[in-house]
Amino acid sequence: MDDRPPIVIGAGPAGTRAAATLAAARLVPIVLDEAPASGGQIYRRAPAGFTRPYRALYGFDAAKARRLHTVFDGLAGSIDYRPDTLVWDMRHGALHCLCGGRSREVPYRDIILAPGARDRIIPFPGWTLPGIYTLGGAQIALKYQGCAIGRRVVFMGTGPLLYLVAYQYAKAGGGIAAVLDTTPFAAKRRAVPGLLRGGSTFAKGLWYVAALRARGITVANGIRPVAAEEKDAAVSALLYRDAAGTQRRLACDAVAFGFGLSSETQLADLAEIPFAFDPVQQQFLPEHDITGRTPVRGVYLAGDGSGIAGAVAAELCGERAALALLEDRGHEVGKPRPAELERALRRIAAFRVPLEAAFPFPADIAAGMPDETLLCRCEGVTAGEFRRAARTLEADEINRAKAFSRCGMGRCQGRVCGPAAAVVLAAALNLPTERIGRLRGQPPVKPIPMAVAT
Amino acid sequence: MTEHVAADVAIIGGGTAGCSTALHLRWRGATVILLERGLCGGQASGVNYGGVRQQGRELAELPLARRSRAMWGRLAEIVGSDCEFVASGHVKLARSDADMAELEAYREAARPYGLELELLGRNDLRTRYPFLGDAAVGGSLCADDGQANPRLVAPAFARAARAAGADIREHAPVTMIERDGARFRLRTASGVEVSAATLVNVAGAWGHEIAARFGERVPQDVIAPNMCVTEPVPYFMRPNFGVCGGGFYVRQIPRGNVIFGGGRGVADRERLRAYPVATTTLDASRQTIALVPRLRHTQIIRTWTGIEGILPDAIPVIGPSRTTPGLIHAFGCSGHGFQLGPAIGAVLSELILDGATPTPIAAFDIGRFAA
Numbered sequence: 045m046d047d048r049p050p051i052v053i054g055a056g057p058a059g060t061r062a063a064a065t066l067a068a069a070r071l072v073p074i075v076l077d078e079a080p081a082s083g084g085q086i087y088r089r090a091p092a093g094f095t096r097p098y099r100a101l102y103g104f105d106a107a108k109a110r111r112l113h114t115v116f117d118g119l120a121g122s123i124d125y126r127p128d129t130l131v132w133d134m135r136h137g138a139l140h141c142l143c144g145g146r147s148r149e150v151p152y153r154d155i156i157l158a159p160g161a162r163d164r165i166i167p168f169p170g171w172t173l174p175g176i177y178t179l180g181g182a183q184i185a186l187k188y189q190g191c192a193i194g195r196r197v198v199f200m201g202t203g204p205l206l207y208l209v210a211y212q213y214a215k216a217g218g219g220i221a222a223v224l225d226t227t228p229f230a231a232k233r234r235a236v237p238g239l240l241r242g243g244s245t246f247a248k249g250l251w252y253v254a255a256l257r258a259r260g261i262t263v264a265n266g267i268r269p270v271a272a273e274e275k276d277a278a279v280s281a282l283l284y285r286d287a288a289g290t291q292r293r294l295a296c297d298a299v300a301f302g303f304g305l306s307s308e309t310q311l312a313d314l315a316e317i318p319f320a321f322d323p324v325q326q327q328f329l330p331e332h333d334i335t336g337r338t339p340v341r342g343v344y345l346a347g348d349g350s351g352i353a354g355a356v357a358a359e360l361c362g363e364r365a366a367l368a369l370l371e372d373r374g375h376e377v378g379k380p381r382p383a384e385l386e387r388a389l390r391r392i393a394a395f396r397v398p399l400e401a402a403f404p405f406p407a408d409i410a411a412g413m414p415d416e417t418l419l420c421r422c423e424g425v426t427a428g429e430f431r432r433a434a435r436t437l438e439a440d441e442i443n444r445a446k447a448f449s450r451c452g453m454g455r456c457q458g459r460v461c462g463p464a465a466a467v468v469l470a471a472a473l474n475l476p477t478e479r480i481g482r483l484r485g486q487p488p489v490k491p492i493p494m495a496v497a498t
Numbered sequence: 499m500t501e502h503v504a505a506d507v508a509i510i511g512g513g514t515a516g517c518s519t520a521l522h523l524r525w526r527g528a529t530v531i532l533l534e535r536g537l538c539g540g541q542a543s544g545v546n547y548g549g550v551r552q553q554g555r556e557l558a559e560l561p562l563a564r565r566s567r568a569m570w571g572r573l574a575e576i577v578g579s580d581c582e583f584v585a586s587g588h589v590k591l592a593r594s595d596a597d598m599a600e601l602e603a604y605r606e607a608a609r610p611y612g613l614e615l616e617l618l619g620r621n622d623l624r625t626r627y628p629f630l631g632d633a634a635v636g637g638s639l640c641a642d643d644g645q646a647n648p649r650l651v652a653p654a655f656a657r658a659a660r661a662a663g664a665d666i667r668e669h670a671p672v673t674m675i676e677r678d679g680a681r682f683r684l685r686t687a688s689g690v691e692v693s694a695a696t697l698v699n700v701a702g703a704w705g706h707e708i709a710a711r712f713g714e715r716v717p718q719d720v721i722a723p724n725m726c727v728t729e730p731v732p733y734f735m736r737p738n739f740g741v742c743g744g745g746f747y748v749r750q751i752p753r754g755n756v757i758f759g760g761g762r763g764v765a766d767r768e769r770l771r772a773y774p775v776a777t778t779t780l781d782a783s784r785q786t787i788a789l790v791p792r793l794r795h796t797q798i799i800r801t802w803t804g805i806e807g808i809l810p811d812a813i814p815v816i817g818p819s820r821t822t823p824g825l826i827h828a829f830g831c832s833g834h835g836f837q838l839g840p841a842i843g844a845v846l847s848e849l850i851l852d853g854a855t856p857t858p859i860a861a862f863d864i865g866r867f868a869a
């Protein structure tokens with residue numbers, strides 16, 4: 045019997061539960077995580093020496109955060125935990141891991157990928173000005189360092205994170221200029237019956253909105269961003285059109301924006317898992333079933349990296365994927381627990397559809413972004429240049445459009461600009477987004493220094 | 499629904515050589531259909547290092563390379579874009595006295611072909627390229643050589659050929675080829691049936707498969723050169739650098755990215771896939787740093803490779819079939835076809851329309867592999 049330890053990539057909610065499940069079967073998994081401490085993005089821990097209580101850091105989710113951290117800390121000695129480790133390549137049974145300036149090869153047979161998600165953004169004119177952050181970035185500043193990104197912050201975009209982060213800022217005493225939601229109020233109302241099935245998730249959302257309004261904070265629906273204005277080399281105002289189409293100007297010293305989340309799928313791509321377009325999430329996602337199994341033997345997916353479903357689902361599918369791995373290794377895992385996890389996951393999936401309907405990705409903003417908008421900040425490619433490359437150079441596929449225009453060719457390799465670029469390209473060519481394909485992943489997953497020791 | 503197309507010439511393969519052939523044929527009025535399995539420039543023509551180099555080639559390749567170089571200088575005129583070609587110079591570095599002697603001998607041998615090379619001693623090298631580390635003891639500069647963006651070239655030739663009236667079909671893998679009297683009949687998976695008087699085999703790493711159907715066995719293997727690109731850093735390195743013995747190369751583009759390569763990735767010819775190899779990437783990084791120490795802290799943002807066909811004597815097959823009238827081959831460029839592509843198109847068009855070319859190509863005769 046092959047006793048190579050299974051590997052878990054990521055130590056967020058999915059990775060933690062996967063590791064705990066494998067450890068319970070006495071397999072001593074190797075857990076590789078880019079962060080210095082477990083918890084993932086949502087339950088990111090404050091640096092050592094910071095003493096803010098769980099309630100202040102995680103609000104409603106304090107109990108869940110504490111439980112997850114406790115589970116992970118309890119694994120000490122029964123897992124091989126390697127924090128601060130970037131898995132930068134994965135191929136043919138070997139991982140390449142960068143840690144402390146050194147790259148090491150780690151062979152694998154069975155691996156659970158739980159890399160999580162990142163902010164999904166749509167560029168607008170001025171979005172790269174100092175003072176403009178993603179919603180996730182604004183939240184990290186607060187959660188990790190106890191800092192606000194500004195004294196008068198505009199929160200703009202869509203998705204549950206919009207209200208959550210705004211609420212967290214308000215609660216921490218941060219100044220908020222307004223919360224500007226791109227979703228029309230009517231879309232949310234239509235989604236209510238479905239959202240009610242989501243129980244506490246929906247209740248929390250309503251509570252955040254009410255809490256913001258109670259503090260006298262403007263919450264506007266159905267807005268469209270126009271541009272960020274600059275003064276003294278930083279953002280000084282956000283121009284937007286309200287639901288009635290009137291252009292408005294909101295003075296601010298910071299903007300936090302985002303339009304939901306994108307799954308981190310580069311490792312799944314390098315593992316050669318086939319991808320399919322997900323119409324709900326509007327993203328190409330690696331194929332997998334509810335157990336986390338993929339068409340590639342030995343590679344399992346869990347958490348938001350396999351499709352956005354949130355932290356609760358991530359814990360469930362982390363455990364389910366680990367049970368699948370154990371089943372495939374011939375361990376007896378019984379039937380009740382897998383069935384219970386799958387039922388819970390199906391309930392959450394049913395809630396996901398109305399949630400996406402309540403916070404739809406505003407593809408029209410991406411499709412219609414003005415030509416002068418900097419679409420790819422790494423390579424300095426504007427939306428106009430990208431559209432021209434697509435139309436005049438006959439690029440009807442995203443990788444070709446990337447080659448011709450350089451959009452998505454820079455440091456982020458399209459992780460930041462890719463989702464919006466796909467919509468811009470599809471709209472320019474009058475094709476559905478799935479028809480223009482997806483950016484192929486190439487190692488390194490994130491930049492690595494040339495002077496890497498081995 | 500089968501679509502029937504008749505043309506003077508059918509071309510299999512949308513690399514630079516194929517697209518250039520289509521363009522040259524159209525200039526002279528021949529009707530052309532080009533069948534490309536994927537996208538034009540999707541394989542070796544598009545995913546190579548981007549060196550536009552004459553220096554260091556087999557002498558037999560120099561006349562063709564010289565002719566191609568003249569076309570590189572006129573690319574904007576020929577295809578409507580310079581494809582980021584810059585005559586930045588190419589320096590072949592010596593790391594030993596033996597290397598230096600090799601560079602001197604090559605300079606003499608290349609002179610009759612009109613290739614001007616300037617030998618640089620250690621001090622010349624330090625003065626001109628102060629960023630070089632101690633590994634290099636001398637070099638040979640070909641000021642006329644340079645670099646271009648490989649992703650742009652074959653598609654630019656394809657667009658120009660299409661604009662000139664060529665029928666360029668992408669996503670059209672050929673599933674059947676047969677000789678039908680004096681003509682060739684081809685069928686594609688996309689439902690096109692082609693009848694043509696002349697068939698051009700420019701199928702790159704898969705060219706030997708087509709040759710084999712006509713009884714010509716060519717022992718073509720594949721390689722996947724492993725290449726890397728860094729984040730942009732201030733522009734400091736104008737020439738394209740290689741080393742004696744080959745296998746390692748580095749250049750910088752004016753926008754700042756450094757492109758380097760060395761060693762091999764994995765080529766999977768059957769699945770049309772190639773993978774860079776992490777350990778090869780790290781080795782190449784070490785070699786690059788030894789040559790250009792200031793790159794130590796520069797970040798690698800992407801690595802890639804592609805499938806290239808290689809022949810035992812490392813020069814291509816170019817010329818008429820020895821078994822089948824009307825069939826012409828050009829493949830097996832053995833990892834250095836990027837520079838040659840434009841001129842191969844010119845030469846093939848002459849072979850087709852004039853029955854001969856002024857460029858010496860005898861060394862590339864497919865007959866050299868006949869048992």
